[in-house]
Structure formats: C-alpha cells, structure tokens
Amino acid sequence: MPALEIYAVALPTPLRRTFDYLAAEPAEAAPAPQQTLLLQDDPAPSQPAHEPSIKGRPGMRVSVNFGNQKLIGVIVAVKEHSEFDLKKLKPILALLDATPLIPPELLHLCQWAAHYYHHPLGEVLAAAIPVALRQGEAAELSTEKAWQLTVNGLHCDLNELRRAPKQQQLLQQLQDEARLGVSTVLHKDLLLQAVNRNALKGLSDKGLIDALEITPEPLRPAKLLKTQPLVLNAEQSNALAQITLDDYTCHLLYGTTGSGKTEVYLQAIEQVLRAGKQALVLIPEIGLTPQTLSRFQRRFNRPLAVLHSNLNDTERKQAWLLAAAGDADIIIGTRSAIFTPLRRPGIVILDEEHDTSFKQQEGFRYSARDLAAVRCQRLGIPLILGSATPSLESYHNARQERYRLLLLTQRAGDAQPPAIELIDLKRQPLQEGLTQALLEQIEQHLLASGQVLVFINRRGFAPTLMCHDCGWLSQCHHCDARLTVHQQPAHLHCHHCDYQRPLIHHCPTCNSRELHCVGQGTERTETLLQNRFPDFPVIRVDRDSTRQKHAMSNIIDQVNRGEPCLLVGTQMLAKGHHFPNVTLVAIIDADGGLFSTDFRGPERMGQLLLQVAGRAGRAEKPGSVLIQSHLCEHPMLQTLLHQGYSAFAQLLLHERQLSMLPPFRFMALLRAESSRSENAHELLQIARNMAERICPSQPDLQYLGPLPAPMEKRNQRFRHQLQIHASSRAQLHQLLTPLIAELEQHPLSRRTRWSLDVDPQDMS
Numbered sequence: 001m002p003a004l005e006i007y008a009v010a011l012p013t014p015l016r017r018t019f020d021y022l023a024a025e026p027a028e029a030a031p032a033p034q035q036t037l038l039l040q041d042d043p044a045p046s047q048p049a050h051e052p053s054i055k056g057r058p059g060m061r062v063s064v065n066f067g068n069q070k071l072i073g074v075i076v077a078v079k080e081h082s083e084f085d086l087k088k089l090k091p092i093l094a095l096l097d098a099t100p101l102i103p104p105e106l107l108h109l110c111q112w113a114a115h116y117y118h119h120p121l122g123e124v125l126a127a128a129i130p131v132a133l134r135q136g137e138a139a140e141l142s143t144e145k146a147w148q149l150t151v152n153g154l155h156c157d158l159n160e161l162r163r164a165p166k167q168q169q170l171l172q173q174l175q176d177e178a179r180l181g182v183s184t185v186l187h188k189d190l191l192l193q194a195v196n197r198n199a200l201k202g203l204s205d206k207g208l209i210d211a212l213e214i215t216p217e218p219l220r221p222a223k224l225l226k227t228q229p230l231v232l233n234a235e236q237s238n239a240l241a242q243i244t245l246d247d248y249t250c251h252l253l254y255g256t257t258g259s260g261k262t263e264v265y266l267q268a269i270e271q272v273l274r275a276g277k278q279a280l281v282l283i284p285e286i287g288l289t290p291q292t293l294s295r296f297q298r299r300f301n302r303p304l305a306v307l308h309s310n311l312n313d314t315e316r317k318q319a320w321l322l323a324a325a326g327d328a329d330i331i332i333g334t335r336s337a338i339f340t341p342l343r344r345p346g347i348v349i350l351d352e353e354h355d356t357s358f359k360q361q362e363g364f365r366y367s368a369r370d371l372a373a374v375r376c377q378r379l380g381i382p383l384i385l386g387s388a389t390p391s392l393e394s395y396h397n398a399r400q401e402r403y404r405l406l407l408l409t410q411r412a413g414d415a416q417p418p419a420i421e422l423i424d425l426k427r428q429p430l431q432e433g434l435t436q437a438l439l440e441q442i443e444q445h446l447l448a449s450g451q452v453l454v455f456i457n458r459r460g461f462a463p464t465l466m467c468h469d470c471g472w473l474s475q476c477h478h479c480d481a482r483l484t485v486h487q488q489p490a491h492l493h494c495h496h497c498d499y500q501r502p503l504i505h506h507c508p509t510c511n512s513r514e515l516h517c518v519g520q521g522t523e524r525t526e527t528l529l530q531n532r533f534p535d536f537p538v539i540r541v542d543r544d545s546t547r548q549k550h551a552m553s554n555i556i557d558q559v560n561r562g563e564p565c566l567l568v569g570t571q572m573l574a575k576g577h578h579f580p581n582v583t584l585v586a587i588i589d590a591d592g593g594l595f596s597t598d599f600r601g602p603e604r605m606g607q608l609l610l611q612v613a614g615r616a617g618r619a620e621k622p623g624s625v626l627i628q629s630h631l632c633e634h635p636m637l638q639t640l641l642h643q644g645y646s647a648f649a650q651l652l653l654h655e656r657q658l659s660m661l662p663p664f665r666f667m668a669l670l671r672a673e674s675s676r677s678e679n680a681h682e683l684l685q686i687a688r689n690m691a692e693r694i695c696p697s698q699p700d701l702q703y704l705g706p707l708p709a710p711m712e713k714r715n716q717r718f719r720h721q722l723q724i725h726a727s728s729r730a731q732l733h734q735l736l737t738p739l740i741a742e743l744e745q746h747p748l749s750r751r752t753r754w755s756l757d758v759d760p761q762d763m764s
Ligand SMILES: Nc1ncnc2c1ncn2[C@@H]1O[C@H](COP(=O)(O)OP(=O)(O)OP(=O)(O)O)[C@@H](O)[C@H]1O
Pocket: 230, 231, 232, 233, 236, 255, 256, 257, 258, 259, 260, 261, 262, 263, 387, 388, 412, 413, 414, 576, 577, 578, 614
C-alpha cells in the first residue's frame, strides 16, 4: 500500500496555523484539475493534467471542507504523518493545480512574512494571490483583444489622415512599431498609452486595422529598445556602475528631485533584460503617476505587465500569470506586487521608497519595502530603493553601510535646483490663508507664462464649521473629529468614518445664521484663486476631483500642454510628477508636521515639503518655491531649507537616537478597539500582564500603555494601543511569538477587535 499522503494546508482564516488533510483517494479523486502554467524550471508533469494520480506539492491550491464551508487553500507541506488522529482527517475535495501556483521561493516569502508579522499564513497567501485565483479559477492565460495593421494600413500614406490627427498619430505609431517587427498591439496597452477609442474605431472602419483575439505570445523583437537611452551625467553613470547585478545588494539611490533616478532604473533594467531576466518595479500609486508607467513603455520593446488596484480581477490574474510564466519581462505594480511570482527574477526596484503606501495599514500589515529586501536577498538579486527624501530607516541603513549609497546631487540635464524662500505668516494680513507677497508672486509667474502649483494638504472647503455666536463646532458624532465643509457638492463630511450630512445654514444649538468656515481646504483656495486670477484656468487635484478613472491623466495632459495655469492640490501633486512648465510652487502652510503627535510627523513634513518643492523648475525654466510658515525660525525648517535633506535627516536621527525610537529601537503596536472603551483597554492590560510575565519590562524591552489612541473614538469605536519597544528584532519576536499565542486563547480577545502591527508606520 502506498504511503499515506497528508497535506498541511494554509486556509484563509484568522487562525494562526495550518490544517492537515488527506490526499484525495484515487477512486473519489478530484475532478479534473485544470491545466496550469508551468511555474518551475522542472519538466512538464509526466501525466496529463486530468489524471487523478497527480500528487499535491507545496504551492498548489486545493479545495477543502472546513467546518461547514468550502474553502480554497494552499498546500504548504506534504507529509506522511500528522499529529492529529488520522481517522479524523478529511480528504481534500480537489487539487486545483497540476504544478505549484506559488513557486517555492514565493511560498518561502509568504511564510517568512507570516512569521515576522505574526499573521496567519492563509491570510498572507490570500493577500499574495489575485482574487480570481483565490476563488479557484484555472491558472490559465486568457485571450485578449488586440489590433493589427491590415495591408492597406501598413502602406497607407499618413497624409490621407490629416483631417483626423488622432487617427493619424495612432496609425503612425502602429506603422513605426510594425517596422520594428511588432505586428500586433494589445488593446489594453493602447488604452494605457491613453490612445483614443474613437481613433481606433476610425482606423478600423477605414479598414486600416483589424481587431483580433490572441493569447498574447511574449513579443521580443530583436531590438530591445524602442527609444535610445539618455547620455548619463557623471553622477548617474557612477551610480549605474555601482549597481551589482549578479548578487544581492540593497542600493539606496538617493537623488535629489529631478536628478534622473528613473533614467538610472531604466538603464539598470536594460542590463537585466539583456541578461534574459525580469525586472519588478514597485511604485506608490500608478493611477496618480501615469507618466512613470509610460516612460517604461516608451523605452523597451518588451512585454510589460502592470498590477495595480484599478484592474479588474481578470486583468489582475492575467498580469500575475504573465509574470509567473516569464511572459512579461517588466512588471510594474503597487505594494502588493511584491508578491508577484517571477520566473526569471533579475532585479527589484522600489521607487519613492519613503512613501507610506508601501506599508499596508490594515489587516495583514506588511512593508513591501522590507519584504523586497528579504526576497531579493534570498533570490540573490539586487534591490534598488530610490528616493529624493529617503525614509530615516533606509538612510540609517545606508549610513551603517548595510545599504550601498548611490548619490545624485545634481538635477539632470540643464535644470537648476529651485530657489526656496520662506514667508513669515506672523502678523500678515491674509486672504483665505494666502499672504499678499505670495499672491503677487503667483501673478508674476502667470504673467510670465509660467504654471503655478499651490499646495495645501487638506481637501474640502474648510476643515471646520463654527458658530460665531455660541461657539458650536461641526463635530462628528462617531469620531473625535470635525466634519469638513465641502462646497462641491455642498455637504459636511467626516474624513475618518465617511459620515455625511447636508450643509446647514443655522446653528443647531442657538439657531444663529453666523456659521463660519474655519481654516482652508483645496476647494476654498481654488475659489479664491479663481476670483483673483479669472483669466487663468485653476485645476484642483485632490481625491475628490480625481475620483473618475481617467481624471488624473486628463489633468496631466492639460498641464503638459504647457499653457499658464494654476494647480491647487494635496499631496497627490507631490508624487513624482514631471511638469516641465511649473515655475512656482507655493506651500500655503508648512507647520502641520511640526506639531504632529506622531514621532514621524517631522520626517513626513520634510519629505512632503521637498517632494512638492521638487516639482518646480524641472526643465529649462528656473523654478522658485515659496513656503508660508508661522515658525520660520524652527530649527527643523531651517535645517531642511538651508542645509538640505541629509542634514535634516541627520538631525532627526540624532533625536530618534536620544529618545530611543526607530530605527534605533524596534517597535510593535498592539491595537484594540471596541464600542466599549473599557473592553479595548482591558484586553491590552491583559496583554501587557502576559507580556510582563513572559519578559518583564527592562531596558531592552519596554512597554508603553495601554493608552488611548491619538484619535480615541473613530467610527463609533474606542481605540487603545500598547507599544512594545525592543533593542533588537530578535528580542521583539521572542516576546511576540508566545504573547500572540497566549492572547489568542483569551476569551476577551475573541470578543474584542485587535491587531498587531510590527514596525508600525502610522501611530494613529
Ligand atoms: N542624463 C540625462 N540627460 C538629460 N536629461 C536627463 C538625464 N537624466 C534624466 N533626464 C531628464 O531629467 C528629468 C528628470 O528626471 P527624472 O524624472 O528621472 O528624475 P527623478 O530623479 O526620478 O525625479 P523625482 O524624484 O523628482 O521624481 C526628466 O525629464 C528626464 O528625462
């Protein structure tokens, strides 16, 4: 009798363990497992995929009965023995893959993450696998709509289309690509390049192009490059030369805004592609920076897959499978793309590495940046972290020589660094928060045909509505927060719990009509600027104005047309945009971060200010930056603006060291929340007592709390936290492993919502 096979299966449940199942018996074996892609370098399975004799292997999906539900899980180990009574083990219902969907290397990453973040492996895997595959769909590439030039289209004289410039442009592009040997172009790629659908229809109606359905074959024309690389300046060449491609090194590419980091990435990727390997590029938010994506598309004649939150389930699965099969050479994605399987991994690049979006703040709270380092180390491939304003963690690692520091101190090409000037707000008459001096400068830049970017990090019209007669404030009843006044459309809105109500015109307490909007938001600044500069378009960029799918790329197109205009927006404007005609950046209020309760407040403020400032003068026209502040003499602001980010980062690091905070200490945050404040507090007190028993508070391991969170009440729930600080990661995890195991068993922990955040980035 053949030895019994037992699968340890990770299931998407909150339980921190795997579950043993028996392999299906041949007689009642699985319904035909669907054909899967071959993800490993091993030969094709010897049996056809439908043979029930296919054996389960780690990384394959199975469906199983779990309680009274049917779940899909992933085999993480195959064993001959179980610590459970064999008679009680159930057989799996079906084996869903013929070869592992999750290659061993990726499975290892997920296991590492589950262990490090003390999170259930089943949930980690669920985060790693696209929804469609998680729900059991076959791991098969779908067909896609594509376009091909007809014979007429190939030879059509472009002049014939001069009345239809969009069609003409598109036809030219397709003819150019055809000459490079690219005969079919995927519909989705054209849409990504913002090609007009009507232009496609026009060419198709004229019989110049044909639509077809293809299973995209990876197209790799002999010519690797579509456009020639730029000639690197000395700093860029030096940086590129120091990037080691054949083993693991983490490089911190620390380059001032506009210094041409992207060009260094592109040329490093070129070498990786020439070596026949794949590049994985992580960027903060693709929807916000379609420009970045198009720079990669314009450079390489190689299949590219994009993974971001705007994709539907099928598109996501497709991109993931293309990467897994090695059919995509460049994979560009946001945070969760760190879990993309790669058949020929060659390099991982994380652009804007300081960006907080690389840390997942809900559920499985992981850092894509830290996981990238773990993954690259294991794969023996290079990692590049790039930023003009590196996180203190990465900067510290570079100073400790754990990362290789690559510096770009000059702007690329002929662009000059912008001149930065502070405007003291104290005792100045203000118009909706703007000083006279600032308004005059804005006017001068507009009259000189420049574009002006006005940064204000708050959306809506005003952060509060107040009664001038009785002092009533528009408090949210669900949160310790105020309702924000919005005018477009008019309503009151809590930005924390999403509660909304119509705008009121009488004070609910004293019935006075004297309701005043207090403070500024983007809508209010927009209105002021529209009234003050009626001859120039004012474009607002915030979450509200960019909700629609192509809103952001439309805005970017408008700005890139180059006519003078005013851009008013939140930090969405700070994110890696390249607006060559912006000559003035105005920052309405620099002070927020200096008062923050979060110890990372000043770091974030400095990053944001420099990132926004970096949008000025990126091409031939020189740029200026004006920053309004009530605290012009503040040492942090002074250091940042006069000595630069490195000095600022060193100052902050020194303070972190004195106050024993990360990156000098390692932190975990245990959060609890409940509709009854006492419950959340009590659970954390229990946790603290357990922790003290496992490892008493001592200089190397300290507890702080339980304390109410900075915003204690949010969405009707009261939130508390317990901070755990340790002098080494090892110490922290030696405590967390037994602590979480014990806490899970406590009855109150089943009734109270709680979570653990290892290396928390946001202390709220
Ligand atoms: N070697 C070079 N010669 C000429 N122009 C260059 C060179 N390298 C980059 N550039 C140009 O400089 C501009 C800024 O480069 P890029 O956007 O790559 O900078 P960055 O460091 O990524 O900027 P940021 O961090 O501000 O987003 C781009 O228009 C780019 O084409």
